[in-house]
Each structure stands twice: as structure tokens, then as C-alpha cells.
Amino acid sequence: MTKMIWNMPIPSIPLRMEKREENRTLQFIETMTLTTSYHIFVKEFVSEFRTRYALNALLMFVVTTLSIILFSIGKESPTQDILSGTLWIVIFFSAMSGLSRTFVAEEERGTSMTLRLLVNSSSVYIGKLLYNFILILFLSLIIAVSYLLFINEFEVKSYEIFWITIFLGSAGLASASTILAAIIAKANTKGTLFPVLAFPILLPLLLTCINATKLSTEGAFLTEAVKEFQILISFTVVMVATSFLVFDFVWKD
Template identity: 30%
Template sequence: MQELKALIEKEIRLEWRQRYALNGMILYIVSTVFVCYISFALKIKGIEPITWNTLLWIILLFTAVNSITKSFTQERAGRQLYYYTLASPQGIILSKIIYNIVLLLTLSLIGLFIYIVFLGNPVQNLVMYLTAIVLGAIGFSSTLTMVAGIASKAENTSTLMAVLSFPIILPMLSMLIRLSKNAMDGLEWNTSYDEILILLAIDAIVIAISYLLFPFLWRS
């Protein structure tokens, strides 16, 4: 736990030194939401709830990809070799997953707030919708962190991330849209248990696979 705590603090310090990346992600969210506002709210005087929901998850997905891609590429090979002599691979991957979950959850909540300010709030069950946001942040972060570790071993990191993450992200995104749609319709919690359990299972499987397989990747 001390090793994990130290590695998470290292990630926070590294992000704070490169604040332009975080500021760039917030600017990306604000500008994307503003474009949606100009396209829908001003021109067609409103937006359908299903379109509202789909656009939000598209924004959050691209935010996740852009913010987590740099998990391994922002550190040089020499520094990673230095980490190799100090920390265990399990601590490395878990610290990056936990930090990326916190980072993406923060960006998602900021994005949701800005989205509601510009495009209104058609959500009837906000607690269920926030549950979908949390599950989405955990799923996107764990999946993309492991994929970023694999892609960092190749030259074309962005293309490889898109190819490797698509088969995992697609079913997860489908469940998230269904769960958030139930929240927008104000349905009872018992109608969404299947989606919640599937998302929890996907998140647990991805984190477990990352914990077990990352040491082999780290040694290479």
C-alpha cells in the first residue's frame, strides 16, 4: 500500500508539472460542448433526449482516449527503467489505473456540469445517471490504461490504441448508453440491474487481467 500511495503521488506531481495537458482536456470539453450548443440549441431550438445522451457519451469517450493515451508515453524509457528497479509491475499498473479513474471521473463530472449548463438537463433519475458516469470512468480508465501500456511498445501508439480498445469499449459503451437512457426516462432501479452487473463484471475482468498480465509486458 505504501508503494501504491507513492506511485499515485508521483502521478499527481507529474500531472501538476504538465498542467497544460489537463487544461487542454478541459478546453476540449468546453469547446466540444459549445459546438453542440451552437449546432442544436441555437439552430433547431432544442435537442432530443436520446441525442443529448449519445453526444455526451461520445464526448466522454474521446476525452478518456485523449487523457489516458499519455499514461506511458509521457515518460521516457530511462525513467521507466528506473521505475523497473524500484517498484513492482502490479503497483505500477494499479497506480496508473487508480489515478486515471480519478482524473477521468473529475473530467466527466466537469463535462456533465458544463453540458447541463449549455444544453439543459433532461435526466429524471440523476443518481442512476451519476452511477453510469462512475462505472464508465472505471471501465474506460482500466481498459485504456492497459491498452496504452501495450501500445507504448509500438511506434504508432494512437492507431494501435484505437484498434485494441475498440472490441472492449464497444460493449461497455452500449451498456452505459442503455443504463443512462433508463436514468433519463426515470425508470426504477430494478430495470437496470442487468446493465449495472454487466458493467461491474467488465470492469472487474479488465482490472484483473491488467493485474495478471501487465508484469509480462513490463519485463519486455
């Protein structure tokens, strides 16, 4: 039964049944299934843990930016508003330096062609989206925990709002940056282009996240932050749906 659910084709372009053939080692999988997406997801993790390049670089990035903030604060006591802003600056820029890796590495290694031959684009998109989401969630959890530990002035009064914001904010960041990473992987200047393209798109998300974080430092009740959560969820849903529709054009280009 569970196997049936895993292999159930998800409606995508083109909708055809999977061919049942014995001994298929390299065969194009036409339908998008959760299995293929899951395999892409696992592949990302395996190739990441082979070198641990992105992970190490990102952790160092987090340490560096946090210590810069600590140095610049010094003995001053900034307001909660400024501190909740800087938290999201750190998360945004570490997302910007980390999330573009998934597609850029594929182009650099020259493996994107093989992937294009083997699986359909929707599976690639879902797999990479999940990987990006897990990566950015892990990162922002580390950032949030170390932020709470090292910056004493930053006091969160309602933790449930804070953690839900971190979770939904990571989902939103991953949803918008996956498609943008796919776009910049095809461009000539990859490094600088990503934040330039991402900033105007991610701004509604960031402003809402900063607002929600402010609410959590003010000790608001969970019901007061519902409006912010609705915006974050709708942003993520809109981004994932649109990217799912247009990803094929970018990937097959």
C-alpha cells in the same frame, strides 16, 4: 495497526517478504504493497501538476467538443436518445486523448527504466490505474455537469442512475485503457493507435452506459437499471483482473 495494513503484502508474482534493511534509498521492492501503489499514484499527481499539460489540454478538449455539439444542435431539439449518445462520445474521446498520457509520458521522458528498476510491475499497474480512474472520473464529472448546464434539451429525471452510470462508466474506461496505454507506449505510432485498439474493447461498456443514461432520462427507478450496473461492474472486474495478470509481460518487455 494502520501501518500494518498499509504494509501488508498483497499476493502477487513473486511472493516474498520485504527485506528489512536500514538506510535503503534505492532498493527494488519485490512485493506489491498498498504503500508502493500509493506512492506511484502520488508520483503521477506530482508529475502532472508540475506541468498541468494533460489537465489543461483535456479541459480545452472538453470545452471544444461541447461547443461543437452546441453549435451543431443550434435551434433543433434532438431526442434524449441522441443526446445521451453524444454525452458518451464526448467522454470516450476525452478519455482516449487523456488516458494514454500516463505510459507514453513515461517512455518519452525516459523514466520508465528507473521505475522498472525500483518497483515491481503490479504496484505500477495499481498506482497508474488509480490515477487514471481519478483523472477520468474528474473529467467525466466536469463533462456531465457542463452538459447538464448548457444543453437545455437534455433532461435527466432520475439523477441517482445518471451519477452511478458516470461513476461506473469512468471505472470501466480506466480499467480497459490503462493496459492499452501500456501497450501503445511501446508501439511506434502512439497517437492514432489508442482509439483504434480501445474502441472494440470498450464498445460493450459504452453501449451499456448509453442504455443506462437513456433510462435516467426516461425517469426509470433505480431497480430498473440494476442489470446495466451489473454489466458495468462485471466488465470492470474482468478487465482489471486480466490486466493485472498480463501487465507484467507488457511492462517488462
